Amino acid sequence: MFASKGHYGQYVIIVPSMDLVFVRLGQTYNNETFDIDEFIVGILKAL
Numbered sequence: 001m002f003a004s005k006g007h008y009g010q011y012v013i014i015v016p017s018m019d020l021v022f023v024r025l026g027q028t029y030n031n032e033t034f035d036i037d038e039f040i041v042g043i044l045k046a047l
Contacts, residue, residue, distance in 0.1 A: 009034050020047075 002014045009028030014021050022043060028034040 011036060011039075013040060018047075 002016075004012045006012075009024065009026055011022070011024040013023075022040065024039065026034070
């Protein structure tokens with residue numbers, strides 16, 4: 001898994017073993033209101 005963190009909660013997450021790319025373009029000014037781990041787990045559970 002590879003990840004890149006951008007400004008205000010933007011992320012690109014690449015999981016080559018699953019042929020997946022996640023992109024979050026949202027704006028979160030307070031990092032405490034967004035949990036990237038919860039975001040990833042929620043997407044993986046949906047798949």
